[in-house]
Amino acid sequence: MSSSAQAAEKIIGYQRVDRGIDSARAKPFVKWAGGKRQLLPELLSRIPTSFNRFFEPMIGGGALFFELTPSYAMIADVSEELVNAYVMIKENVEELIDHLGRHEHSEEYFYRIRNVDRSESYRRWSNIERASRLLYLNKTCYNGLYRENSKGEFNTPFGNYKNPKILNADNLRACSRVLQTTAICYGSFENILLDAIEGDFVYFDPPYVPLSTSSSFTAYTKSGFNEAVQLELAEVCRGLDEKGVRFMLSNSYTPFVLETYKDFFMEEVQAQRAINSKGEKRGKISEVIVRNYK
Numbered sequence: 001m002s003s004s005a006q007a008a009e010k011i012i013g014y015q016r017v018d019r020g021i022d023s024a025r026a027k028p029f030v031k032w033a034g035g036k037r038q039l040l041p042e043l044l045s046r047i048p049t050s051f052n053r054f055f056e057p058m059i060g061g062g063a064l065f066f067e068l069t070p071s072y073a074m075i076a077d078v079s080e081e082l083v084n085a086y087v088m089i090k091e092n093v094e095e096l097i098d099h100l101g102r103h104e105h106s107e108e109y110f111y112r113i114r115n116v117d118r119s120e121s122y123r124r125w126s127n128i129e130r131a132s133r134l135l136y137l138n139k140t141c142y143n144g145l146y147r148e149n150s151k152g153e154f155n156t157p158f159g160n161y162k163n164p165k166i167l168n169a170d171n172l173r174a175c176s177r178v179l180q181t182t183a184i185c186y187g188s189f190e191n192i193l194l195d196a197i198e199g200d201f202v203y204f205d206p207p208y209v210p211l212s213t214s215s216s217f218t219a220y221t222k223s224g225f226n227e228a229v230q231l232e233l234a235e236v237c238r239g240l241d242e243k244g245v246r247f248m249l250s251n252s253y254t255p256f257v258l259e260t261y262k263d264f265f266m267e268e269v270q271a272q273r274a275i276n277s278k279g280e281k282r283g284k285i286s287e288v289i290v291r292n293y294k
Contacts, residue, residue: 026069026174028061029089030082030135031144036063036205038272039250039287043203046267046289048246051201057189058205059086068292069178074195075172075186079146081134083186088131090179093172097134099169110140139164143243190236198244205231208252227256234260241292253286261290 028037036043043064054070056062059077077083088096103109113133115121125133138144141156149155185191189204196202207225233249240247242263250256253268270284 003038024170024174026066026178027171027173028063028066029168029175030061030085030138030146032061032082033145033147033207035063036250039269040064040067042269042271042289043248043250046248048201048293051246052199053196053201055192055196055200055202056205057192057202059203064203064205066178067176070182072181074183074185076187076191078186078188080186081130082146083184085131085134086179086184088127089176090130090182090184093176093255095128096131096135096168097169097172099128100135102281103132103136103166103226105140105161105164105166105175107158107160110137112157113137114141114154125145136166139166189233191234191238193243196240196243196245200245202240202247203244204233204237204247204249206230206251208287209254209257211252211254230256231260237261237264237290237292246293247291249290251288251290253288261288262292265291265294 040063043066044060047068052072054065054068054073055075056065056073057076059065059075059082062075065073065075067152075086077086103113116125116133134146137154137156138146140159140161141154142159143156144159147156148156189206192202207226209230237247237249249261251261258266267289269287269289271287272284
């Protein structure tokens with residue numbers, strides 16, 4: 001990490017740093033499984049009073065990141081398509097906006113765009129085309145759920161919405177401005193141990209431990225996020241704690257999670273389930289927020 005990054009201005013509490021965003025407040029540009037918009041008040045009330053740099057190595061939709069608009073941040077994800085979209089919004093938002101405006105809204109067109117990753121031609125698509133495809137599919141697929149099969153192919157069906165808002169140019173520009181002082185990385189959460197130092201703050205939002213055997217969704221990419229990976233994450237948290245790095249983690253309120261993080265400070269909170277195939281299962285559920293500080 002460069003010396004200039006390490007000397008980044010401290011973030012006091014969780015006050016937003018608007019940095020010329022005017023009245024347009026950046027919001028997540030994708031709907032993502034496990035998104036934290038509903039949990040934001042609980043997370044914000046537990047942010048450290050001050051910290052140097054902000055890290056979110058499982059960025060997803062980035063609800064907390066966009067709410068904080070930190071002066072300096074590093075974000076990452078294991079979804080190559082998602083990371084590419086963040087980079088394109090940061091570096092070439094106007095071209096992305098132009099390309100998004102060309103999409104059609106029909107079931108036939110949706111499946112043609114969705115299934116292109118099954119062909120060799122997809123390898124020749126530009127980064128802008130790939131980012132545009134991801135945002136289009138996210139706004140038009142069923143329930144806004146990004147999901148890959150074992151081959152890494154997008155496999156969520158058509159959403160059958162009447163008039164989805166495929167393009168929100170103002171929000172994309174606001175997101176781009178926030179991302180200008182953000183390092184964007186493709187990779188696993190383990191890398192955080194190499195980058196974060198004492199005084200930094202890390203937020204983890206992993207795929208949640210299933211509440212039951214019928215709750216099988218644990219990851220949106222082909223790599224998966226099973227119990228063994230959950231334990232690896234807990235070890236990373238212990239490593240951060242030993243380095244003097246503060247972390248906060250959210251997960252489902254289950255015996256496994258409670259046992260795994262028993263050495264840290266844990267609180268039960270209520271959160272709204274945003275993505276479920278059945279409407280009656282989108283009510284409030286118990287989640288746990290884990291911290292190595294009070």
